[in-house]
Amino acid sequence: MDNDCIFCKINAGLIPANIVFRSNHCFVIEDISPKAPVHILIIPKVHVKSLSGIPSSNDSLSADIFDTASKIANSKNLNGHGYRLVINQGPDAGQTVEHMHVHLLGGKVLGEMG
Numbered sequence: 001m002d003n004d005c006i007f008c009k010i011n012a013g014l015i016p017a018n019i020v021f022r023s024n025h026c027f028v029i030e031d032i033s034p035k036a037p038v039h040i041l042i043i044p045k046v047h048v049k050s051l052s053g054i055p056s057s058n059d060s061l062s063a064d065i066f067d068t069a070s071k072i073a074n075s076k077n078l079n080g081h082g083y084r085l086v087i088n089q090g091p092d093a094g095q096t097v098e099h100m101h102v103h104l105l106g107g108k109v110l111g112e113m114g
Helices: 006-011 059-075
Strands: 021-022 026-032 038-044 085-086 103-107
Touching: 006 026, 006 038, 026 059, 038 059, 059 085, 059 103
Parallel strands: none
Antiparallel strands: 021 026, 026 038, 038 103, 085 103
């Protein structure tokens, strides 16, 4: 746990949040500033600053992130129309919290990125 990380504090119960799902390695919350009707954050329970910070030996974390995304998309009825998974890495990409997380967006037609 990083004592300065908001996601670590949420996971530890130090900051209240509506955790909508927990898996073995992740927890899921709704984004506080949604960019789509469905905007969910899938967050590793362990503090990992970036995608490259996930040890290659920890395949279970990587697999759990995508399994969780699939479960959430299914529970929100997004599979028929589609959804987007986004990982912002670093300040140039818009990462505002230095704890790797995946945005799941859906519920509307999403424009092209770029």
